[in-house]
Amino acid sequence: MPSIYINIFLAFILALLGILVYRSHLISSLLCLEGIILSLFVLITLTALNTHFTLSFIFPIILLVFAACEAAVGLALLVIVSNTYGIDYVQNLNLLQC
Amino acid sequence: MTYVVFLLSVMFVMGFVGFSSKPSPIYGGLGLIVSGGVGCGIVLSFGGSFLGLMMFLIYLGGMLVVFGYTTAMATEEYPETWGSNVMILGMFVLGVLMEVGLVVYMVMSDGVEIVVDFKNMGDWVVFEGDEVGLIREDSMGVAALYSYGSWLMVVAGWSLFVSIFIVIEITRGA
Numbered sequence: 555m556p557s558i559y560i561n562i563f564l565a566f567i568l569a570l571l572g573i574l575v576y577r578s579h580l581i582s583s584l585l586c587l588e589g590i591i592l593s594l595f596v597l598i599t600l601t602a603l604n605t606h607f608t609l610s611f612i613f614p615i616i617l618l619v620f621a622a623c624e625a626a627v628g629l630a631l632l633v634i635v636s637n638t639y640g641i642d643y644v645q646n647l648n649l650l651q652c
Numbered sequence: 653m654t655y656v657v658f659l660l661s662v663m664f665v666m667g668f669v670g671f672s673s674k675p676s677p678i679y680g681g682l683g684l685i686v687s688g689g690v691g692c693g694i695v696l697s698f699g700g701s702f703l704g705l706m707m708f709l710i711y712l713g714g715m716l717v718v719f720g721y722t723t724a725m726a727t728e729e730y731p732e733t734w735g736s737n738v739m740i741l742g743m744f745v746l747g748v749l750m751e752v753g754l755v756v757y758m759v760m761s762d763g764v765e766i767v768v769d770f771k772n773m774g775d776w777v778v779f780e781g782d783e784v785g786l787i788r789e790d791s792m793g794v795a796a797l798y799s800y801g802s803w804l805m806v807v808a809g810w811s812l813f814v815s816i817f818i819v820i821e822i823t824r825g826a
Contacts, residue, residue, distance in 0.1 A: 557758055558694070561661035564754070565668040565687075568747065572672035581677045581723055585684055588715065589668055592684070595707065596664070596691045603698040603790070611793025612801050614703055618710055619808045623815040625715050629722050630822040636726040 558600065566593040580635065580642040584628045591621040657697050662755055663690045669747030673740050676731030677723045681716065688712045702790045 572586030595614050602610045632642050639646040667687030671680035688711055696704040734740050797805050 558657055558661045560754070560758075561658075561665050561751075564751070565665045568665070568668045568672045572674065575674075577674040579674075579677050579726075581719075581726060582671075582674045582680055585671055585677060585680045585719065586674075588684060588719070589671060589687065592688060592691055592711065593668070595711070596694060599695050599700055599703050599790075600698055602793070603695075603700045606789060608789045608793040609796055609800065611703065611790050612797050612804065615706065615794055615797060616804060616808055618706065619812060622710070622715055623811055625718070626815055626819050627822070629718060630819040632722060632726065633823055641728065642726045 556604075559597070562593055562597050562600070566590060566597070569593060576644050578643050578645070580632055580644055580647075583644075584625070584632065587628065588621070588625060591617065591624075595621075657694060658758075660690050660694050660697070662751060664694065665751050666748065669744055669751070670734070673734070673743035673747065675734050675737075675740050676728070678720075678727060678731055679733055681720055681723055684719075685712060685716060688716065700790045702788065702794060706794075 569586045569589035569592075572589065573583050576583065595617055598610075598617065599614050602608075602614070635647065636642045664687055667683050667690060670683030670686070674680065688707065692704045692707045692712075695707065732740060734744050
């Protein structure tokens with residue numbers, strides 16, 4: 555396992571922990587989601603560059619396309635929450651609380 | 653100088669620790685921009701110049717600009733930076749210590765190496781018939797999206813088109 559891959563896997567795990575552990579803002583979790591996508595992009599690009607498997611360079615571009623869609627939908631939901639409550643604190647999302 | 657890619661990947665992880673310790677979102681965006689730039693440098697040093705350009709243009713120049721504007725809309729009056737809250741500082745220091753421990757372990761066990769020799773001309777020089785051609789493997793791979801991956805191109809384009817209407821529909825109903 556090349557040592558650079560270990561660092562990129564570590565970055566992925568750090569961003570994953572960042573999504574799973576909430577603090578006050580919702581947009582911080584969306585930023586950690588973008589971090590996951592970034593680490594996956596770098597990982598698949600390095601794999602394709604090292605193995606010289608030329609056709610698999612399609613996958614980072616497609617990953618970027620669907621990451622853009624996902625970021626757009628996530629930000630739209632955040633805009634709705636911010637319009638309703640004034641700020642995007644996670645503790646405001648308590649309508650279904652028993 | 654041989655270990656410059658390893659140092660870049662260490663800076664990549666430091667940037668990730670910077671926004672994963674969750675300061676106020678504008679500082680998290682700063683950490684993501686730094687990580688994006690350093691990740692582009694890693695991709696460039698392995699020879700993928702087209703994909704590095706893709707990352708700067710589309711990821712940093714498109715998606716993060718949108719994130720920056722949305723953060724400016726939904727931000728608070730006194731943003732928390734890495735030094736103002738002891739929780740954020742503690743998480744950041746813990747992440748930095750973990751990465752330093754990993755680097756020390758790798759240097760001590762002498763496992764830091766370069767995978768590919770990027771001066772190897774056999775990667776991008778092709779010999780066909782009597783002539784010698786030149787291809788860039790990452791550009792040619794992405795260009796295959798139009799020939800072999802044409803259905804994937806249609807699906808991706810259609811999903812981008814539909815997501816515009818989805819976003820309009822989400823932000824309309826309130």
